[in-house]
Amino acid sequence: MAKGRTRRSRNLTPFGASASPANDREESAVDWQVVKGDWLSASAEFPREAVDFLYADPPFNTGKTRSSPARAAARGRESDAAYPDRWQTMGEYIAWLHERLVATLPAMKRTGVLALHCDYRACHHIRLLLDKLLGEANFVNHLIWSYGLGGSSPRRFARKHDDILVYAIDADRYFFEPPMVPATSQRLRGKLKKATDVLDIPSLNNMAAERTGYPTQKPLELLTVLVGAFSPPGGTVLDPCCGSGTTIEAAARLGRNAIGIDLNARAVEIVTRRLMTRGFCGPTVGTGRGPNPSARPA
């Protein structure tokens, strides 16, 4: 496990493990940690009702191995990162997700929000799963991430969006701070308006400075919108399939505490380097057994 802390916001260590000795903690610090492990086994370590916002961007069951983009090495980025994204059947994939969500729900605060990132392959299955687990009444949004880049097809409309399904633990009490975007209408020109459920944010192009080389990395802007909307300042964000750590960086920048988990050792290395090169200090390498080991900072 790697852990670190910044000085951007209120201090809170969600899993009871401090990145610094208690007596030198500051009121303004943010804790972040990244754990190498399976979302399922890591969730056994979660304390109850500690997480404000869970964002999960799991493999999409594309049937492929997802690898670093071609020519990443030539651009000085990670070029050997990869993760498998294949289940025998959709039923097995949904069962895999079901087991992990059930194990994680006790960690959510009563005011918490869960966002599941998926695409056309499994979105309809996952919507039914979340209805069952959280209740239809707690459905909040079906966000469309409209990303623009990519090819087209002569056989259908080009597929240019992902789906982000958002549910509250309790629809009467969840946290929401509406993101504001520039208004486009003539009447409101130059003003801000509340964002709609279509998030028009370009995917990362090959030259983007934030690109790490990790496959399927999401843009920081997308996670900044989601983390800002669904978690309070000083709150705790959990990403159990954190990949390159986009959620962790967005949370740290916004003054939220963050926990990332990933099965892939390369992901954990990349997140750690990413946070450190952005000035978020750390890390401490722990046992990797879970998010609450006894490892102390060096």
Ligand SMILES: C[S@@+](CC[C@H](N)C(=O)[O-])C[C@H]1O[C@@H](n2cnc3c(N)ncnc32)[C@H](O)[C@@H]1O
């Ligand atoms: C779609 S990628 C996440 C990308 C990430 N949102 C980003 O911006 O870089 C999915 C990640 O889930 C991880 N993963 C797959 N199975 C996992 C499991 N059982 N537990 C934890 N992580 C897992 C993969 O290693 C991969 O990094």
